[in-house]
Amino acid sequence: MLQNLWKWLIIPLIMLGIGAAVVIYTVNNPTDSIVARMLTYERVFRVIREHMALLLVSMIGATIVGVLGGIMLSRPKLYYIGRVAENIVNIGQTVPSLAVLALFYTVLGLGFRVAVFALFIYSILPILRNTFAGIDGVERSIVEAARGMGMNPFRVLTKIELPIAFPIIVAGIRTAIVINVGAATLATFIGGGGLGDLIVTGLSVHRDMIIFTGAVIAAITAIFLDYMIGKVEERVVRWT
Amino acid sequence: MIKLEGLSKIFPGHTIPAVKDLNLEVKEGDVCVLVGPSGCGKTTTMKMINRLYEPTGGKIYIRGEEALKMDPIKLRLDIGYVIQEIGLFPHMTIEENVATVPNEKHWPADQVKQKVDEVMTLVGLDPNVFKSRYPSALSGGQRQRVGVARAMVSDPPIMLMDEPFGAVDPITRARLQNEFLRIQERMGKTIVFVTHDIDEAIKMSDTIAVMREGELIQHATPSDLLSAPADEFVSNLVGRNRSIKRLHLIRINEILEDVNRAKPISEDAQTEEIKKQLDQSDIRTVIVVDRNNKLKGIIGVNDLKRTTGEVAKDYCQDVSDTVTSDATLNDALSVMLELGEGYVAVVNEDDQYEGTITLGDLLNVVKEDN
Numbered sequence: 001m002l003q004n005l006w007k008w009l010i011i012p013l014i015m016l017g018i019g020a021a022v023v024i025y026t027v028n029n030p031t032d033s034i035v036a037r038m039l040t041y042e043r044v045f046r047v048i049r050e051h052m053a054l055l056l057v058s059m060i061g062a063t064i065v066g067v068l069g070g071i072m073l074s075r076p077k078l079y080y081i082g083r084v085a086e087n088i089v090n091i092g093q094t095v096p097s098l099a100v101l102a103l104f105y106t107v108l109g110l111g112f113r114v115a116v117f118a119l120f121i122y123s124i125l126p127i128l129r130n131t132f133a134g135i136d137g138v139e140r141s142i143v144e145a146a147r148g149m150g151m152n153p154f155r156v157l158t159k160i161e162l163p164i165a166f167p168i169i170v171a172g173i174r175t176a177i178v179i180n181v182g183a184a185t186l187a188t189f190i191g192g193g194g195l196g197d198l199i200v201t202g203l204s205v206h207r208d209m210i211i212f213t214g215a216v217i218a219a220i221t222a223i224f225l226d227y228m229i230g231k232v233e234e235r236v237v238r239w240t
Numbered sequence: 241m242i243k244l245e246g247l248s249k250i251f252p253g254h255t256i257p258a259v260k261d262l263n264l265e266v267k268e269g270d271v272c273v274l275v276g277p278s279g280c281g282k283t284t285t286m287k288m289i290n291r292l293y294e295p296t297g298g299k300i301y302i303r304g305e306e307a308l309k310m311d312p313i314k315l316r317l318d319i320g321y322v323i324q325e326i327g328l329f330p331h332m333t334i335e336e337n338v339a340t341v342p343n344e345k346h347w348p349a350d351q352v353k354q355k356v357d358e359v360m361t362l363v364g365l366d367p368n369v370f371k372s373r374y375p376s377a378l379s380g381g382q383r384q385r386v387g388v389a390r391a392m393v394s395d396p397p398i399m400l401m402d403e404p405f406g407a408v409d410p411i412t413r414a415r416l417q418n419e420f421l422r423i424q425e426r427m428g429k430t431i432v433f434v435t436h437d438i439d440e441a442i443k444m445s446d447t448i449a450v451m452r453e454g455e456l457i458q459h460a461t462p463s464d465l466l467s468a469p470a471d472e473f474v475s476n477l478v479g480r481n482r483s484i485k486r487l488h489l490i491r492i493n494e495i496l497e498d499v500n501r502a503k504p505i506s507e508d509a510q511t512e513e514i515k516k517q518l519d520q521s522d523i524r525t526v527i528v529v530d531r532n533n534k535l536k537g538i539i540g541v542n543d544l545k546r547t548t549g550e551v552a553k554d555y556c557q558d559v560s561d562t563v564t565s566d567a568t569l570n571d572a573l574s575v576m577l578e579l580g581e582g583y584v585a586v587v588n589e590d591d592q593y594e595g596t597i598t599l600g601d602l603l604n605v606v607k608e609d610n
Contacts, residue, residue, distance in 0.1 A: 139325070139327070141323060141324075141325030141326070141327040142327045142328075142329060142330070143327075144292065144323065144327060145321065145323055145325075145326070145327025145328075145329075146327070146329070146340075147292060147316070148287075148290055148292055148316060148321035148323070148400075149316060149317070149321055149340055149341050149344070149390075149391075150313050150314070150315075150316035150317035150341065150344055151313075151340075151344060152313050155344070160329060163331045164329075164330060164331055166331075237331075238374075239330055239331045239332070239374045239376070
């Protein structure tokens with residue numbers, strides 16, 4: 001058991017270790033005074049905190065709305081709307097994240113809340129699509145057997161359809177998180193803060209070290225969260 | 241038990257009814273097989289009984305009660321349901337799958353457990369081995385058994401089965417059919433069974449309902465159907481070789497007593513004795529059994545020449561297939577054809593030897609019948 005726990009923790013710990021090492025090294029070994037001024041622990045932790053806030057708030061909202069929306073569209077009465085919505089979502093997904101941010105900026109203005117809202121909208125898409133596709137993909141015979149044995153529609157959804165679609169829904173959430181971590185670095189352009197602050201600052205003062213720090217933390221965050229969700233999924237899904 | 245009165249179904253967007261003014265009565269404890277070409281409305285009829293499809297006209301009575309006025313969920317909980325694709329839930333263990341209906345009925349946990357074990361044993365799956373497995377780890381035949389177990393677990397008086405043995409190979413199918421008939425003999429359920437295979441219909445049924453284009457053409461016992469088909473459609477369906485089809489209606493144990501054949505020899509019998517037996521045997525083969533009367537193998541004339549040895553077990557060759565005594569004569573015939581031999585050994589459930597059936601015996605039965 002303890003050994004398993006170690007196996008479980010070793011990769012995330014290595015990832016966190018690399019992240020911490022990069023931060024400690026770059027903060028303590030600035031190449032010049034500009035880097036020293038821009039890259040302090042205080043600033044790094046602030047942007048990480050902002051980034052996580054952007055990520056968490058938008059992802060929680062997107063997961064709730066995406067999953068519930070996907071379920072609703074998969075119901076027989078809305079099914080044909082669901083097929084249309086799936087295609088619209090697929091088209092929506094091709095709009096670049098920067099364009100989405102810019103769009104919301106022109107309508108809603110600047111700030112953290114606008115950035116969260118834009119990320120939220122953008123992250124709904126893969127979750128909604130996968131939830132719909134996951135439920136839609138449950139074999140008809142399985143649903144028919146469940147109904148024929150006397151399960152009511154709500155039980156069929158919660159006991160049969162959702163558990164079988166679960167891996168696909170989780171895959172949608174993972175996709176959304178990875179996209180979200182990247183897209184959240186753009187929030188800085190509309191005053192949303194986050195790791196993008198470091199990257200954009202680094203770009204404007206031509207200091208690669210600052211860009212590098214921001215980029216590494218963002219990449220590690222994406223890999224870390226994707227890995228953790230994958231592990232949780234493995235735990236839950238034991239039947240494949 | 242089940243009575244359909246003027247039952248009709250027109251699917252939305254269609255003008256031709258899938259089922260047209262159907263009247264049918266299934267008596268308690270009977271197996272009624274709906275048979276006909278695909279698209280004849282047999283599955284639609286069945287699905288109206290548990291109201292997966294709502295009829296557009298007519299009435300359904302179940303034990304005198306009007307099914308269309310009952311709560312469909314309650315109705316379905318008391319009707320066992322097996323479909324061809326089985327529809328096992330891939331994310332649940334076999335135990336959870338089988339326990340579906342009891343859990344929906346909120347039975348106490350220990351009662352569910354006990355009943356699951358009981359019904360799994362009944363369909364020939366060792367609960368200790370299979371309970372915690374997932375459906376993906378089972379063979380096709382085992383899944384079919386789980387499907388049947390799941391439908392029977394809450395002891396519903398009525399079962400609906402839509403080609404329940406359709407998705408397995410012919411040999412496994414025959415075995416499952418025989419097992420099912422054995423179970424049915426004990427349980428006496430009222431069963432509506434759908435198939436497109438007339439041989440299966442003849443074998444499984446107490447009564448056969450032949451359908452075509454949504455209409456019931458003939459409802460009769462298999463024997464009546466074979467001897468007096470209502471019209472050309474029915475006689476085409478049962479086919480020209482009706483005497484062969486009769487082989488489905490007769491079980492091996494019904495004729496085994498009348499067949500007098502040399503006794504099997506023990507595995508320790510000496511060469512001389514084997515030779516003597518071989519000379520007397522009309523199939524030029526002797527059957528070898530062990531001390532517990534379990535089938536050990538066979539010895540043909542050539543085996544005696546080819547191999548050297550002293551006692552029967554040195555010569556004896558493995559038997560690749562046998563039939564059980566509750567199988568039909570048709571099962572025996574297909575095993576014979578499979579093996580390319582004119583005989584087949586009959587054993588009981590514990591593999592103990594019960595007798596031998598030859599092609600000649602089958603011919604005699606067919607001759608008597610005509």
